[in-house]
Amino acid sequence: MNGAVEFPLDLPELSFHAAGESLVRRTVLPSGVRIVSEHVPGSRSLTIGYWVAVGSRDEAPGHFGSTHFLEHLLFKGTKQRTALDIAIAFDSVGGEHNAMTAKEYTCYYAKVQDRDLLMAVEVLTDMITSSLLDPVEFENERGVILEELAMADDDPADVANGRFFEAIMGDHALGRPIGGSPDTIRAATHAAVLEHYRANYRPQDLVVTVAGAVDHDVLVAAVTRSLALAGWDLSVFAPPVGRRSGSPVALSQGAPVTIVQRPLEQANILMGFPGLLATDDRRVTMSVLNSIFGGGMSSRLFQEVREKRGLAYSVYSFAPGYSDAGLFGMYAGCTPAKAGQVAELMLGELHRISEHGVTADEMKRAAGQLSGASALALEDSDTRMSRLGRAEITLGEFIDLDEALRRLARVTAEDVRVLAAELSAGPLSIAAVGALDPNIFAAVMATSVRP
Structure with a gap:
C-alpha cells in the first residue's frame, strides 16, 4: 500500500494489502450495507462492530437523548432473544460485547474468538434489526440512564468537560451532551425513540467492520444471511447514506x-x-x-x-x-x-x-x-x-x-x-x-x- 486508499461509496468491491501484510477488503451491497474487514495474520480473535453514522448531534428537537436510549434498549431483547440470552451468548464463549454512543455515530461491538464469528454476527444483527423496544423496558432504562447521568454529574471532570464543549461549540449541536441531560431523558417518549430507530437503522445506514482473524467472504455471507433472515429486504437498491460535509462551520462561542x-x-x-x-x-x-x-x-x-x-x-x-x-x-x-x-x-x-x-x-x-x-x-x-x-x-x-x-x-x-x-x-x-x-x-x- 502506497498512500491512502479511498473508499468511494459507489464502488462495490475493494481489496488491498496494508502495513504488516494485513488484507483489507470492502464490499458495498446493492442495499447500501457496507462491510469492511481487515485480516491480520497470526490473529486468533476478532473484533466486530455494527455502526450507524448517527450520534447525539443528529437528534432533532423532541428526540434529544434518543441515540443514547437506543444504545441501551438494543440490549434489552428481540423477537428471538431475551436480554439474558444476548448476555449469555457472549459470556458463554468468553467474549465481550458493548456499545458506544458518540457525537457523530453509534457502534455496537463484540470481541470473540475466530470460531465465534458467526454467533457474533447473528446476535448483533438480531439486536440491530429486531429490537423489541419494549415500552416497559423503555421505562426501566429511563431510570438506568438517569442513574448513569447522576454518576457522571458526581464526577467533576465529567461536568467540566460538558461545560467546556458547551463553551467552545456554543449553540452548535456538537455542544450538546452525548448522553442527553436529565431533563431530556425524563421528557423522552417511547414514540420518539421508536421513530428515531426506524429513521436511522436501515440497510443504507449500516456499516459492519471486522478486524482480526476474519475471512471476508465468510463474513459477507454471514451478514447477508442474517440480515435477510431478520426481514431486511436486501434486493432493493439504495446507495449508502452520504458522508457528512467536511466544510467547517462558524462557531458562536458560549460563555467564555x-x-x-x-x-x-x-x-x-x-x-x-x-x-x-x-x-x-x-x-x-x-x-x-x-x-x-x-x-x-x-x-x-x-x-x-x-x-x-x-x-x-x-x-x-x-x-x-x-x-x-x-x-x-x-x-x-x-x-x-x-x-x-x-x-x-x-x-x-x-x-x-x-x-x-x-x-x-x-x-x-x-x-x-x-x-x-x-x-x-x-x-x-x-x-x-x-x-x-x-x-x-x-x-x-x-x-x-x-x-x-x-x-x-x-x-x-x-x-x-x-x-x-x-x-x-x-x-x-x-x-x-x-x-x-x-x-x-x-x-x-x-x-x-x-x-
Missing part, C-alpha cells in the same frame, strides 16, 4: 468562562480554543503539537506544571475533531487557590510555542511517541476495527501505519508553530468545577487577547 461551584478539594479546569476538523490535512500536525504540548510525561505541560512546580497531579492536552468543527483543549486538576496560576501557565506554554516554536529534540520525541503508540495500538483488534469504522464513516479513506508514518515525517517545526499560533489566536474558553473565586481567571482571560 463557566465556573460550577462545588465544595471540592480540587478544581478541575478545562480551557482551550476551536480546533481542526477530522478531515483537515493538518491533523497530523495537530498530533505532533499535542504530543509536545501535553501528550506525555515529557510534554511541556507535564514538565512545567507538575514536575517543576508541583501544582497538579494530572495535566494534559487533547484535540478531538469532528466533521465540521473541532477543539484544542488542556486540562489540569489543582488546588482551587492555584487555579488561576495553573491556567496562566498552560496558556503561557501555548503562547511560547506559537511565538518561539519547538526544538528539534521535541520534534524527534514526538515522532517517536506517535509512531510507537500507533504501532502498539494496532496490536489490539479493537483499534483496527475502530480504524475501519472511522475510515468508512468519517474520513472516506483508509490510512495504514506506513502512510501515517510518512505523513508524520513531513511535519516540520514551523508547521507546529504556525498551528499553535492559529489556535491561540482563537477565542479562549474556560470551564472549571470547584470551590473557586468567580474572578480567578480574569488575568488569564486578559492575556488571551493577543495584539
